Amino acid sequence: MTGTEEATAGSSPTDAVxxxxxxxxxxLAPQGRNEIHAIFVLAATAELAAVVATDEQGVAAQIIPTGEVMALVRAHREASTALSEGPWWRYLLVVSMSGEVRTDYDFGDEPFPDEHLFDPDVYRADLAVFPRYRLxxxxxxHIRHGHRQSRPAEVAARxxxxxxxxxTDLPALPSMVGRWAVLSAAFVAVGSPWGPRVLPALGMFEGVERSGSSLWVLPGDRAVLSGGVWNDPVLDAVYNTGAKMPDLYAGAPAWVANPMLDPRAGIGLLSFxxxxxxxxxxxxxxPAVADIAAAVPGVWSQESTAEIVAALIDDRTGDRExxxxxxxxxDRGKIDRAALTRAFADGDIDDAWLQLIMAGVAADE
Incomplete structure (x- = not known):
């Protein structure tokens, strides 16, 4: 959440609320409480609240807000319509043991947790009451994708x-699979929770800035690479100005269908x-390949892949050559375990080796 912090000495009407x-x-808090943490999630036709009080041992007790509290929260949100961002969607309030009040406001810069996400109709109703120039x-x-990026098998067949x-700017599939597997093995070997991963017939990548992709490898020398760039300007225009949704599947064969698409297609956030x-x-x-770099691991060349892997071993025992x-x-499609061990002498070789096995690039021992 992003926003402002208010002390109890604040003097604006919102501070008073x-x-x-x-x-x-x-x-409402039980005696002996230490801090109160409250989060309110509001729209014009829906609301929810989660309020807990904790004692010095960290034991939490739930507080049920009264009707008076919720009325004040609604008034607080209505007052926030004067802000350039429009009214907030989520409101965090913390009361410290000393009585200091801190607040934070969420205008949707990051996706809400599932438990705080209302149905699209709720947001449409809210926009009817509180119009916004941009979402x-x-x-x-979430509100406007209308399943336009879905490609069920029966639609693909017709x-x-x-x-x-x-x-021509993507590496050939065998090289892409091999490099993706090496990157996956490297991140696993150094114990990193980030980086790409591999499952049989599937490569997955989620970047730290919410861009990501998936690579499905099918029998018969076929594959599908799809994903999304966070805050894609093309999708921004689609959902905020009514621009036409790109036909990402123009000319695609029937096997380019939902089971082979990145999950972003199901929520309208597929960029390519x-x-x-x-x-x-x-x-x-x-788009051109240069515009999707944030959503795909560094498989573009042998050099780009090697540079990322080498950076992972800078502070570890390893061999850059x-x-x-x-x-x-x-790139040749077969990696032996000894080569992996030489690169990551003190890494988690067993799990890294498994990544190569699942990608089909591990040489028979």
Missing amino acids: SRRIAALLTG PVWLGA AEPGAAVVE CYWWDRGRWYRGDS AVRALVRAA
């Missing part, structure tokens, strides 16, 4: 064949879709 809410919650892309998609664009078919990459209205050899072996 926060202090009154804090006082009422304090009166965060993720929230615009699609008119078209002239897809031949995409490429498919590999018998030696070539293709795309519909997807062994890293380069590892990436070269990945």
Whole structure:
């Protein structure tokens, strides 16, 4: 959540409302409480609240806000319509043991937790009461995607064949699979929770800034690479100005369908879709490869992959030349365990090796 912090000495009308809410919650808290943490999630036709008081041992007790408290919270939100961001969606209030009041306001810059996310109709009703000139892309998609990025098998089977664009800037599929596997193994070997991962026939990547992608490898020399760029300007225009949704599947074969698409397609946040078919990459209205770099691990070249892996071993026992050899072996499609061990001498080799096995690039021992 982002916003402002208010002390009890504040003098604005909003400060006064926060202090009154804090006082009422304090009166509802059991004796001996240490702090009160309250979060209120509001829209014009829906609301929820979670309030707990904790004692010095950290034991929490739930507080049920009264009707008076909720009326003040609603008034607080209505007052926030004067802000340039529009009224807040979530309101956090903390009362310390000394009585200091801190507040924070969430305008939707980041997706809400599932338990704080209302149905699209609730947000539509709220926008009818409190119009906004712009929504965060993720929230615009939640309200307005209308399943336009979904491609069920029956729809894909009926699609008119078209002239897809031949995409030459992506590495060939065997190299992409090998490099993706090496990056996955590297992050696993150093014990990092970040970075790409591999499952049989599937590569997954979620970046630290919410961009990400998935790579499905199908029998018959076929694959689908799809994903989303966080705050994609194209989707921003779709959901905030009514621009036309790009036809990411223009010219796609029938096997480019929902089971092979990144989960972002189901929530309207898919930015690109490429498919590999018998030696070539293709795309519909997807952007140029340079525009999706944040959503795909560093598989663009042997050098880019090796640079990322080498950075992971800078402060560890490892061999940079062994890293380069590892990436070269990945491009050939077969990596032996000894090569992995040379690159990550003190790493978690067993789990890293499993990543290569699942990707199909581990040499038989």
